[in-house]
Amino acid sequence: MSTSILVLVGSLRAGSTNRQLAEAALEVAPEGVDLAIFEGLADIPFYNEDIDVEGSVPAAAVAFRDALAAADAVLVVTPEHNGTIPAVLKNAIDWASRPFGASAISGKPLAAIGSAYGQFGGVWAQDEARKALGIAGAAVLTDVTLSIPGSVVRFAETHPRDDAEVAAQLEAVVRDVAAAAAPQAAA
Numbered sequence: 026m027s028t029s030i031l032v033l034v035g036s037l038r039a040g041s042t043n044r045q046l047a048e049a050a051l052e053v054a055p056e057g058v059d060l061a062i063f064e065g066l067a068d069i070p071f072y073n074e075d076i077d078v079e080g081s082v083p084a085a086a087v088a089f090r091d092a093l094a095a096a097d098a099v100l101v102v103t104p105e106h107n108g109t110i111p112a113v114l115k116n117a118i119d120w121a122s123r124p125f126g127a128s129a130i131s132g133k134p135l136a137a138i139g140s141a142y143g144q145f146g147g148v149w150a151q152d153e154a155r156k157a158l159g160i161a162g163a164a165v166l167t168d169v170t171l172s173i174p175g176s177v178v179r180f181a182e183t184h185p186r187d188d189a190e191v192a193a194q195l196e197a198v199v200r201d202v203a204a205a206a207a208p209q210a211a212a
């Protein structure tokens with residue numbers, strides 16, 4: 026029986042260093058741990074309670090909630106935009122947070138990591154992601170952290186998978202998330 030981890034990437038650009046980190050995380054996952062990047066975040070309309078009613082929920086939001094529900098845990102990989110999380114990620118969190126008290130993310134083990142250009146590697150954004158997702162109901166793994174500074178410089182020529190230090194850090198993150206998810210996977 027495998028453990029499934031849904032990966033949410035907070036950057037939409039094709040050359041995203043955070044997407045590359047997510048790709049590397051997929052590759053270093055140990056046997057029995059399956060990671061999948063959720064590809065539809067950009068297709069989810071802005072959250073609006075008027076359309077979050079039975080029969081009106083956009084298909085992209087339904088697909089997102091279904092993917093969350095099917096996962097044993099969640100890994101957020103995000104850069105920092107103006108000191109906080111990118112809007113696409115905040116929108117996804119708002120959709121994930123409802124129905125209040127019975128959302129698809131409720132109780133899911135979740136870690137937030139990432140890379141940003143600044144010297145702190147986007148730690149504000151990853152902290153904000155933890156805060157918002159904790160309020161949304163996720164079981165945030167506050168001690169599973171990784172904030173890599175200098176994103177576009179460090180990964181200009183080297184994909185994270187080929188950076189031995191980063192690959193080892195990612196493997197540790199994946200193992201920690203999978204360990205936290207194990208009780209859910211077994212349920």
Ligand SMILES: Cc1cc2nc3c(=O)[nH]c(=O)nc-3n(C[C@H](O)[C@H](O)[C@H](O)COP(=O)(O)O)c2cc1C
Pocket residue numbers: 036037038040041042043044104105106107108109140141142143144145146147176177
């Ligand atoms: C709109 C915008 C705001 C940004 N704000 C920050 C910031 O507050 N802190 C920071 O470290 N980097 C900031 N950056 C730089 C990003 O961290 C950097 O471009 C990063 O590599 C983006 O992630 P990606 O490579 O996954 O697309 C910002 C970039 C953009 C486009």
